[in-house]
Amino acid sequence: MVRIVPTRWTFSQSRDWLSRRASALFARPRRVMLAVLVVGMPLAAAVAAGLAADNASESLREQGAAQLSLYESNLRTELERHAAVPMVLARDQEVADLLRDPSPERVDRLNRKLEAIAATLKASALYVMNGTGTTVAASNWNAAPSFVGQNFSYRPYFQSAMERGEGHHFALGTTSLVPGYYTAQRVVAENRTEDRTGDRGAGVVVLKVGFQELERAWSHGREKVLVSDRDGVVFITNVEGWRYNALPRRLPVTLPAASPPATEEIPTLPWAFGGASDRITLREGNAERRYLLQSAAVPGGDWTIHALTSLAPVATRAQQAGLLAAAVVALAALTGHALAQRRLNLVERLALQEEARAELERRVAAATAELRATENELTQAAKLAALGQMSAAMAHEINQPLAAIRSFADNAVVLLERGRPDAVRDNLAEIADLTDRMAAITRSLKGFARRASGTLGAVSAAAAVGQALALLEARLRRDSVTVDTDLPASALLVTGEDVRLQQVLVNLIGNAADAMRASPRRHVRIALAAEGEEAVLTVRDSGPGIAEADLPRIFVPFFTTKEAGDGLGLGLSISHGIVEDFGGSLTAANHPEGGALFTIRLKRRDSQT
Structure with a gap:
């Protein structure tokens, strides 16, 4: 059997090298991913949060301005709705009659009238003062304490109304201790002439209203709303604890956040600097919250309305945008790393496959070389076996010339003793011819027995046929085999090697002689032609030819149809391999007229190169 010894396997070493190479390649995308995660995520989050904060702040500022305008409209509507009441009562004849003649009946009737109007308006108080500031009729006439009989001439709204016809003032009631907004309208008596004191009015009608309903309505909003007077004192607000507190002296609030109180009695609102001119920071519970401050003047008065809108939505949107941007960057980094790693995995896999393919090719090449060496050994063994088979015939071929040489030598001695030199010369010439014949036989045997070089070149096919027939001449003559050749007159060169081509022909001709042992007619025809x-x-x-069942296996190693001991079944297999090494083909068939036919096809060559 042919034993194949595998070459040393180095795939594990190559795999280790590729693993180290792949690890070095993997480190690069990992570093890029880490750089993106460490630098890109915070940067993207900061940029996205900043842009989102700017957009959210602008949107919040627009919404706050709209809400502030709505609050200011509510306040103005409330004031205008109550402002008409003192003006109408100032022109009421019943009020003028009372101021001219405050009889008990008129006072009682007007008290009840003012009480009904105040209840309808939900006003704090509605009362009439005479020219000296004393209240002569009031809606709270039957309440304790009542304004009736109280003198409020020191109040700014009374003084302003007497001087200019109307007066407005927000103050804490000295009698009721309830804050309210006072609207006063001067009453002028009809057909009244100016008296000695120069008074132009008979009295003043005053309406005191509170803003509890307005504050209650504002409390449902998200904003903190407050209204301050010309002195910066808050008198309307939906935040308990801010009423009657003074605004910081400088608005917008700037550092330092805490300003000294406007007066010793009025505290300042607990506002702190919120990072910008329109930002306010308030401590609510244990946390600090930032607000957007927006202010607007109330038309027709000395009041200013302020609204504080929470900046929490801005922070929330900025945080969401930052997290989303960071997540997008992280996802992009992870996706890029995954794609890079996938590509590197593909590169590593391809490299491993390429290395495995190269290693497999090396192993195949080594195995092929070993098979070729083994085949050469088998070829050489087959040639030696053929020589062994031809040894008997070769011995006969050599023994005949040797016997003739001995005879001619003995005759030459006798002839020399008889003095016949011409005959001796003829015997010596015969001996020389026989020696040349023996040299030709041994030369053929030596050439056939030598190892092939393995180098392909231009070989004369006809010469190879002649040398093969010379080797087999004695055997063919012994077995009574006739040979007929049909060779071209000019040399026909083919690609091959002379020694191995001779071996193929010796094998084919020898097999033909063996196949015809039992045939009455033993004839071999060898033909060479160019196609x-x-x-x-x-x-x-x-x-007899080749059995049809044996034709597919005729070139299979160790297949033979000979008797046991006549061959190993390697001759045709080796011949087939030699011809394929030459780039040709060897086929077997049965000739239609009988006998086996082996066909060798070889590439032609134009010269000896």
Whole structure:
């Protein structure tokens, strides 16, 4: 059997090298991913949060301005709705009659009238003062304490109304201790002439209203709303604890956040600097919250309305945008790393496959070389076996010339003793011819027995046929085999090697002689012809041919149809391999007229190069 010894396997070493190489390649995308995660995520989060904060702040500022305008409209509507009441009562004849003649009946009737109007308006108080500031009728006439009989001439709203016709003032009631907004309208008596004191009015009608309903309505909003007077004192607000507190002296609030109180009695609102001119920071519970401060003047008065809108939505949107941007960057980094790692995995896999393929090719090449060496050994063994088979015939071929040489030598001695030199010369010439014949036989045997070089070149097919027939001449003559050759007159060169081509022909001709042992007619025909780019060499015998069942296996190693001990079944397999090494083909068939036909096709060559 042919034993194949595998070469040393180095795939594990290559795999280790590729693993180290892949690890070095993987480190690069990992570093890029880490750089993106460490630098890109915070940067993207900061940029996205800043842009989102700017957009959210602008949107919040627009919404706050709209809400502030709505609050200011509510306040103005409330004031205008109550302002008409003192003006109408100032022109009421019943009020003028009372101021001219405050009889008990008129006072009682007007008290009840003012009480009904105040209840309808939900006003704090509605009362009439005479020219000296004393209240002569009031809606709270039957309440304790009542304004009736109280003198409020020191109040700014009374003084302003007497001087200019109307007066407005927000103050804490000295009698009721309830804050309210006072609207006063001067009453002028009809057909009244100016008296000695110069008074132009008979009295003043005053309406005191509170803003509890307005504050209650504002409390449902998200904003903190407050209204301050010309002195910066808050008198309307939806935040308990801010009423009657003074605004910081400088608005917008700037550092330092805490300003000294406007007066010793009025505290300042607990506002702190919120990072910008329109930002306010308030401590609510244990946390500090930032607000957007927006202010607007109330038309027709000395009041200013302020609204504080929470900046929490801005922070929330900025945080969401930052997290989203960071998540997008992280996802992009992870996706890029995954794609890079996938590509590197593909590169590593391809490299491993390439290394495995190269290693496999090296192993195949080594195995092929070993098989070729083994085949050469088998070829050499087959040649030596063929020589062994031809040894008997070769011995006969050599023994005959040797016997003749001995005879001619003995005759030459006798002839020399008889003095016949011419005859001696003739005997010596015969001895020389016989020696040349023996040299030719040994030369053929030596050439056939030498190892092939393995180098392909231009070989004369006809010469190879002649040398093969010379080797087999004695055997063919012994077995009574006749040979007929059909060779071209000009040399036909083919690609091959002379020694191995001789071996193929010796094998085919020898097999033909073996196949015809039992045949009455033993004839071999060898033909050589050119067909296009090929040379076709056929060997046909007159034997029984090849069984159809054996044709597919005829070139299989160790397949033989000979008797046991006559062969190993390697001759045709080796011949087939030699011809394929030459780039040609060897086929077997049965000739239609009988006998086996072996056809060798070889590439033609134009010269000895």
